Amino acid sequence: MKAKFLIPLIPIGLSIFAKNFHGIKSPELSRLGEDLLGVLLNSLRQGDFRNVLRRSSGIPQAIICVLKTEPYGQKGLLFPRTMTELLDLAEKGFTDEIKIHALNILKFIFRDSTLKSDIEAYISRGLMIAIRGFSSNDWMIRNSSLMLFSSIAKRTVGAEKIADEQSSRSNLTILEFFTRAPELADFFLNEVQKYIDSSTISFEILSNTSPQVEQENHKESLYPSLYPIALLMSRLLPYDTKRGSSNAHTDKGEDEENEGEEAGQPGQTEELIAKIERFLPLFVQAAHNKNYMGRLMCAKAVVSLIKHQDISKHVMELLELDHLSQRRVLKTDHNYGHGLLLQIYYLLKNHFDIQENAPVSTEKVSSC
Numbered sequence: 049m050k051a052k053f054l055i056p057l058i059p060i061g062l063s064i065f066a067k068n069f070h071g072i073k074s075p076e077l078s079r080l081g082e083d084l085l086g087v088l089l090n091s092l093r094q095g096d097f098r099n100v101l102r103r104s105s106g107i108p109q110a111i112i113c114v115l116k117t118e119p120y121g122q123k124g125l126l127f128p129r130t131m132t133e134l135l136d137l138a139e140k141g142f143t144d145e146i147k148i149h150a151l152n153i154l155k156f157i158f159r160d161s162t163l164k165s166d167i168e169a170y171i172s173r174g175l176m177i178a179i180r181g182f183s184s185n186d187w188m189i190r191n192s193s194l195m196l197f198s199s200i201a202k203r204t205v206g207a208e209k210i211a212d213e214q215s216s217r218s219n220l221t222i223l224e225f226f227t228r229a230p231e232l233a234d235f236f237l238n239e240v241q242k243y244i245d246s247s248t249i250s251f252e253i254l255s256n257t258s259p260q261v262e263q264e265n266h267k268e269s270l271y272p273s274l275y276p277i278a279l280l281m282s283r284l285l286p287y288d289t290k291r292g293s294s295n296a297h298t299d300k301g302e303d304e305e306n307e308g309e310e311a312g313q314p315g316q317t318e319e320l321i322a323k324i325e326r327f328l329p330l331f332v333q334a335a336h337n338k339n340y341m342g343r344l345m346c347a348k349a350v351v352s353l354i355k356h357q358d359i360s361k362h363v364m365e366l367l368e369l370d371h372l373s374q375r376r377v378l379k380t381d382h383n384y385g386h387g388l389l390l391q392i393y394y395l396l397k398n399h400f401d402i403q404e405n406a407p408v409s410t411e412k413v414s415s416c
Contacts, residue, residue, distance in 0.1 A: 058106070058109070058110075059109035059110070059112070059113050062109075062110060062113045062114075063113040063116060063117075065080075065081075066080070066081035066084070066113055066114050066116075066117045067116075067117050069081060081114045081117045082114070082126060084110070084114055085111060085114040085115075085126060085130065088107065088110060088111055088114075089111075089130065089133050089134075092107070092137060092146060092149055092150065092153075093133070093137065093146070095142075095143050095145060095146050107149060107152075107153060108152060108153040108155070108156035108157070109156070111130065111153055111157075112156060112157060112160055112163075114126065115127050115130060115157075115163065116162060116163075124166070127163070127166050128166075131157070131167075131170050134150045134153055134154050134157075135150075135154070135170065135173055135174065135177060137149075137150035138150035138151050138154060138177050138181075139177050139180075144186050144188065144189060147189055147192075148186075148188050148189060148192050151177075151178075151181065151189070151192035151193060151195075151196050152192055152195070152196075154174060154177075154196055155192070155195045155196045155199045156199075158171075158174060158196070158199040158200050158203055159199045159202075159203070167203070168228070171200060171203070171204055171228070171229055172229040172230075172231040172232050172235075173231075174196065174200050175197065175200050175201075175204075175229070175232060175280075176231075176232070176235050177193070177196070178193045178194075178196040178197035178200060178276070179193075179197065179235075179239065179273050179276050179277065180193075180273070181193025181194075181196070182194070182197075182272035182273055182275070182276060183272045183273060190272075197276050201279075201280055201283075204220075204225070204228075204229075204280075205218035205220050205225065205280065205283045205284060206218045206219070206220070206283075218283045218284060218285070219285065220283075220284055220285065221284060221285045221286065221287050221352075222281065222284040222285065222286065222287050222324055222352045222353070223287035223317065223320060223321065223324065224287075225284055226320045226323070226324065227316070227317070227320060230316065230320065233320060233323040233324070234323070236277050236281070236327070237323060237326060237327065237330070239273045239274070239277055240274065240277060240327065240330045240331070240334065241330060242271070242273075243271040243273070243274045243334065244330055244333050244334065246271065271342075274334065274337075274342060274345075274346070275341065275342060275345055277349075278331070278334075278342075278345035278346050278348070278349040279345055279349075281327075281349040281352050281353075282345060282348035282349045282351065282352065284352040285352060286351070286352050286353070286354060286355055286356060287321065287324060287352075287355070288355040288356055288357075324353060325353075327349075327353050328350065328353045328354065328362075331346045331349055331350050331353065331391075332350070332366070332388070332391070334346040334387070335347070335383075335384050335386075335387025335388050335390070335391060336381070336383060336384045336387065337383065337387060338383050343383065343386060343387040343390055344390060346387065346390075346391070347387065347390035347391040347393070347394045348394050350391045350394070350395065351394055351395060351398045354395065359395055359396075362395065363392050363395055363396065366388050366391060366392050367392070
């Protein structure tokens with residue numbers, strides 16, 4: 049159906065239809081919504097959708113309408129089965145068209161606020177699939193992965209605009225983020241390490257290579273997974289900060305629940321802090337990135353990795369790194385020197401704002 053004014057009305061009618069029939073005592077009629085969901089997923093699995101509008105228009109709304117028929121707050125059967133199926137298709141669909149439809153449907157599901165209580169368990173895998181999609185050769189998969197990443201990032205860390213800067217910062221600390229999704233710590237570390245292994249090339253080696261080899265090295269320096277990871281981590285607060293109580297994205301109940309989770313699992317907290325500390329040297333090495341935006345986002349991500357009381361010490365270490373203070377590195381590798389200076393700039397610029405908006409915790413972290 050290509051009439052734009054009809055598409056928004058169809059989900060309303062379908063939702064009323066599915067909810068009314070879900071409560072009927074007749075087994076055949078009560079299963080109509082579930083049967084419809086099965087037909088949609090089977091058609092998606094077989095690649096039967098043809099001539100659909102952009103962003104799979106209509107298909108996500110139909111699936112979400114059926115998912116909402118299950119009672120809110122109760123453990124349902126349709127939602128976990130549907131999410132598992134969609135995530136598998138987005139990752140392993142046998143055609144690009146199937147992957148694109150699955151990514152678009154997942155984007156709408158993660159964006160829907162009424163499914164908040166059921167979606168948390170799938171955030172880690174959803175982010176992994178979205179970030180891997182950035183490396184696809186198909187532009188449509190990269191585009192759909194970008195929209196899925198945006199939906200999950202907004203739900204997970206929010207987006208509080210900073211008045212004097214073209215960026216945003218969450219009131220979520222990096223430790224709380226990885227406590228909610230511990231699988232992402234290893235995934236992020238592996239992806240950043242892959243970038244370091246594939247693109248850390250000294251200026252002297254590049255100067256002795258042919259233009260074709262240099263072009264290949266430049267492609268590797270644009271490692272697509274690095275940017276979304278650095279972007280996500282740049283929105284987080286250091287793990288030794290306390291979040292402000294006036295933030296609009298996280299209510300008081302969630303704050304207390306998250307603090308309770310973190311305090312109740314000291315072993316997991318120590319393990320996560322050890323993994324967080326492994327990011328810092330990797331992002332310092334990522335200052336070699338030949339792409340300006342790559343160096344910029346890595347510099348912003350470093351802010352969340354350093355405890356407030358260690359900022360001055362780390363800045364001095366960066367100044368002494370490769371004799372940056374003596375401008376020696378600026379003469380041999382301009383990108384690396386610029387990347388290090390960007391990290392110093394954002395550390396000095398942001399730590400006062402962090403202290404003012406999210407006061408530094410006076411509690412000592414036992415594993416540090």
